[in-house]
Amino acid sequence: MKILRDKKAIAIFLLPAFIVYSLIVMVPIIVSIYYSLLDWNGIGKKTFIGLNNYIKLIGDNVFKQAFVNNILYIIIVMVLQLGFGFTIAVLLTYLKKGRGFIQTVYYIPSVITVIAISQLFTGFYSYEPMGLFNIFRKLLGLKPIAFLSEYKTVLWAVASVEGWQYIGIYMIIFYSALVSVSPDILEAARIDGASELQILFNIRIPAISNVIMLSCILSLVGALRGFAAPMNMTKGGPNHRSEILATYMYKKAFTSRDYGYGSAIAVVIVILSIIGVLLISKYMDNESE
């Protein structure tokens, strides 16, 4: 292992990965930044327009709406993934039998492609022919709802798909962390008369705080990448009510052929993603200190 002390040798070993990473991650970002400064429709002359695309973004009401929708989308996805994932993981720790089976069942959606899941949910949400959710509503004596068409329900409906899909992953992460908390401490707390809720909030959650923060980052980054479900289910509609930044970027670039403006939105998404991750990692650093 003498070779690992030689920094130049380390650099050489890292070089292939660095070159590949640069080519597939950094180059597209740099090219997007370049395109965002142009007015280009894909076939005509590329005209340099400076920051005009970014200035246009500020006055674009649809962009503003997509931005707000995106924040709501992230909140819904994170609450579902982390909230349900954690709750199920806690309940699993109390389960004596069938734990493996339940874990497998909850994990299955995570390995299915998001397009298939969105098709499945489009069917569940369907009004006519009546989908699963409306059959349940009918059984409960409620009126059916066109979930994907109504302004009030559409964003919740599309965000829930991605939220639901990855509950299993967070359940596994939280469960692994929860069972690693020493049983002796839990037993001691029980002997001292602590209730299960007190044990959960005062012992278990503080013990796995690092895992919770890591899960927050994973969930946030995943939600920021959200695109396939809203695009596939509603194309951002009706009237941009389920539009998020990624779908708006895609539509501007590939439907309206405004590649410069689409690239400007893409650059904003990259900046927001970096800010989001930096904020959380800074918070994590403060916590660990």
Add this chain to the structure above:
Amino acid sequence: MYRKIGVIGLIVSMVLIGCGTKSQSTQSSSQAEGKDGGAREIHYFSSRSASDDTIVTLQEITDKYNEQGGNIKLVIDSNADRTSYDQKLRTMIAGGQMPDMFDLDATPYAAELGEKGMLTDMDAFLDEIGEKDSYIPLALNYGRTADGKLYTLPLELSTEMIWYNVDMFKDAGIEAPKTLDELLEDCKALNDKGYTAFGIGGGDGWPLLRLLATYPFRMTGNDFLNDLSTGKAKMSDEPGMKAAEFMSNIGKYFQPGFSTTDVATGLNLFLSGKSAMYPTGTWELNYFTDKNRPEGLNVDYFYMPTIKDAKTSTNDYWAFGGIGLSVNPKVFDEQYKDYLTFIVKNYSPAYFAHEHLAPQKVEMSDNSKFDPLFLKIMEDTNNIGTTAARPWDVVLNEDVIATINDNLPGLCMDEETPDEFVKAVDEALDANK
């Protein structure tokens, strides 16, 4: 030191060779020879489903061409979702990967491509092979861009109509509407009887666009549309306002969830007796013939209703050559030209044999083989007027169409007022002048 430089050089060159190999593999597909006996491959990117009779016919003709000594392999990449097709095609072209043959409407985009010499001039080609007169003018001229240029060959002749459930209409005590006001009254009568008046594929965009375009077409012919595209008219002008108000009124009679319903689901709703009306075109005629229609379902159709003091006649309605066939001029050599000539000379009779209206004049010797419904539609087409309605999504800029498609569902659901709708469209028109 030299050894280290050598190692770095080796790694970099390995990476670059890897990338280089990939870029080489993306060379022009038509130049590549096929695996089977060196047949020339022509890559056709199609917006129709692989089972569509246009594609079936093209394949039949290619087989016939090869039987007569040709050596062409038609490689079909089918992408039936039109929005996704358009996006993929534009991305391919922007990336310098234009397919050898592809479907294209005579949109402003096609005009731009044509101006830059990126499309084959079909006027010149048809003149050269002496086949221009074989086409029905309605079908051929539909493929002309706003400046009158022809870059596409039509593969079909389609008309659009609204099918209705005869029993539901009888039960509601109504007849097929002749005017747009009667259409609204009929919808109300059906609604009062508990029927869903319209089963419409709003998720696919164009069925709603057709209804929106109806009022302006009856008021002005295609003038209002042409003026919108050239910036002479605004959506907030009278025909546009009337159109928006009409959509706001008729929208309440669409099935709930229409904005995410695709055309196939709309058709199923109608065929399963869950909706009273379904707007579509002759390409779906086979679903309504006596042979194929569900038993007990009585249907009939009516063409575009009119208005009082209409500028266009009742026999002027949606009629066009459908999305046409374009050819990449960079690969259009003598061999390709010979193959395309063979297609032009043989396509229409073969397509007609599949019970579809063909874009070229076809001699029909024996009509006993054809379904009566097909013959009736053919008779209608023979009596069609001189002004065919042009679809908005072919004439207007794609960004304007995207704005209309985004806002129309809200207008139909009463979530958006006609004023808000026309304002949004006008902003898009201004931004794309």
